[in-house]
Amino acid sequence: MTIGTSSQAPADGGHGAAPGGTIAAHGAADGAGQRQRVQIVPTRAIPAVAVALAGLVTAIATNELWALDFFHVVGGGLWTGIDLFVGFVIGPILGRLSIPARIEFASRFMPKMVLLMPTLVITTLAAGWQLARHLGFILASHNHHSWVVASMIVVGVMAVIAIGLLEPANLAVLFELRKERPNGALIGKLMRRFAYTAGITGAMQVATLVIMTRLATS
Secondary structure: OOOOOOOOOOOOOOOOEOHHHEEOOOOHHHHHHHHHHOOOOOHHHHHHHHHHHHHHHHHHHHOOHHHHHHHHHHHHHHHHHHHHHHHHHHHHHHOOOOHHHHHHHHHHHHHHHHHHHHHHHHHHHHHHHHHHHHHOOOOOOOOOHHHHHHHHHHHHHHHHHHHHHHHHHHHHHHHHHOOOOOEHHHHHHHHHHHHHHHHHHHHHHHHHHHHHHHHHOO
16 A cells, blocks of 8 residues: 655755755656656555445445444544654654655555545544434433433534544645655645644544443443
């Protein structure tokens, strides 16, 4: 799944940015090769995504408690961990990288997020909803109904942010990388937005963890 880009360092030691933050191309052939190597969708990951979604559909269709719990817990755990890591570890690092380094990092990191995050969001929400139905948490008469409603609100907001803000920023970075002369300043700005927004959703994930542990221990 590794997406490669040109590993040649600029002649000025890694800071070869043209005026306005546009990285000078090493030649038309090199620029065309870079655009070909940076994939919008990592095709090698599609079978893994298909398997995960097929397993999710099977779990929902059979209504198996352990399978629903597996997809909800694993999906939510990965979603939380990635958001926290990107927001509070990757984000600050990006701010200190040179423009060429941001482009190199983005070309390898961002394609992986195109399929990963939507898959985690779908598995977490779908399995969680079915699990709540299976256990009766969505019934107004249930003792923990208010906690479940609060969780759904928080998760719904996070899903909107993930699909409505993070994914478009991710795609914008990838389309910029495919240009012959990618704008490094714009890429850096979009990636910082991506990282900081992920940090916000990661912090919100902590609230869901509090709610889930409350439900599991009461």
